[in-house]
Amino acid sequence: MSDQRDDNARAATRGQPGTRRNSRAALAVFLCCFGLPALAHVQQGQAAGFVTGMLHPVSGLDHVVAMVAVGLWGAQLGAPAIWLLPVTFPLVMAIGGFLGLVGVPLPGVEVGIALSALLLGLAVALEWRPPLWAAVMLVGFFAVFHGHAHGTELPPGESGLLYSLGFVVATGCLHGVGIATGLVHRWDAGRIALRAMGAVVATTGVYFLIGAIS
Amino acid sequence: MSGRGRPPPRPWVWTRCVWLALWPALASAHLVTTGLGPFYDGISHFFLSLDDVLPVLAMAVLGGLQGAAGGRRVLFALPAAWAMASVAGLMVGGPDITAVTPALSAIVLGLLVATDRRLSSAMLLGLAVALGLLHGWMNGAAIAAANRGTLALLGIACSTFVAVAIAAGAVVASRAPWMRVAARVAGSWIAAVGLLLLGWSLRG
DSSP: OHHHHHHHHHHHHTTOOHHHHHHHHHHHHHHHTTOOOOOOSOOTTHHHHHHHHHHHHHHOHHHHHHHHHHHHHHHHHOTTHHHHHHHHHHHHHHHHHHHHHTTOOOTTHHHHHHHHHHHHHHHHHTTOOOOHHHHHHHHHHHHHHHHHHHTTOOOTTSOHHHHHHHHHHHHHHHHHHHHHHHGGGGSHHHHHHHHHHHHHHHHHHHHHHHHHHO | OOSSOOOOOOHHHHHHHHHHHTSOOOOOOSOTTTOSOHHHHHHHHHHHOHHHHHHHHHHHHHHHHTOHHHHHHHHHHHHHHHHHHHHHHHHHOOOOOTTTHHHHHHHHHHHHHHTTOOOOHHHHHHHHHHHHHHHHHHHHHHHHHHTOOTHHHHHHHHHHHHHHHHHHHHHHHOOOTHHHHHHHHHHHHHHHHHHHHHHHHHHO
């Protein structure tokens, strides 16, 4: 009985040597790279709004480094800051975006964003451990600037809801990148690397600060 | 009984299938002009309307965070209130509050999830019923205005049941320690989106 099963197995694989199968798989993968979009759900400007919102936070380096720094700092401080900071930031950022949308002016937005990268980077580089409420206040304060600057730039004809959703999700993912990177904190070498990353963020902040002031 | 099994398919057959699969024409699965029939229109309407989906998800997660009993309350109260209010909205019509209400629902429920508040069962039930009444009423009025089939309302109410069952069930069933944190993060995102949505609607 088992002999017969072996026979079947051999028959099934006969004529399909491994190399042939590999090249066929490679061809399939290669062709997948040229897939055409199916466009099954076409609603005017809707998907475009989400994608624009997703891409918007990633398009400005000053925003990116500050978001990642929030995650890095949270990971460095450990629980409960590791999740409290990323929960706080989108909320307060949305308040900034709300102020921008209803037309409340916020002076020195670019300076505020550059300062946020500088101070958050320094906090990581120096392993600063303020009380939890102070860390939350600091992150929240700067979040207003980020929201005001970036949350309000909706291209015409796109869905505001989906833009906002994409914007918030992308910001959260940037925090996630920071937190995941910051988990190296558990090793001695990782702790040093984390402080070095903070220094890089702070330097970027100085660069943008000079650009914003001059 | 041949003992040989079926012969292996020839390679070029597979290559051709893969090749053909890679050049899709437009699928046009959701026929905007003809529809899929009112019941399915209602289902697709709900899942494509994020201003309904986000508050419902927040409500479901809020119920799930209170434990299995809380999740169950939301699971039955929300769709029931939604269905009744949508019939009322269909018959009576309603005030145009569609711009601000979804934003406010998302903000309130998102914040409650983000802060992980322990709610009394009466409070939870009240929130679920209030959400169902408000959004259901708006749905019913909108369906009446669009002159669509009443069966769409049934599709929408069933969709809320399914959405709550999935979201609340995921929160209740998960034993992972990060689930509570993930739920709170999701709540903060929903509240943030609601706040921005409020800004958009006030801007006009």
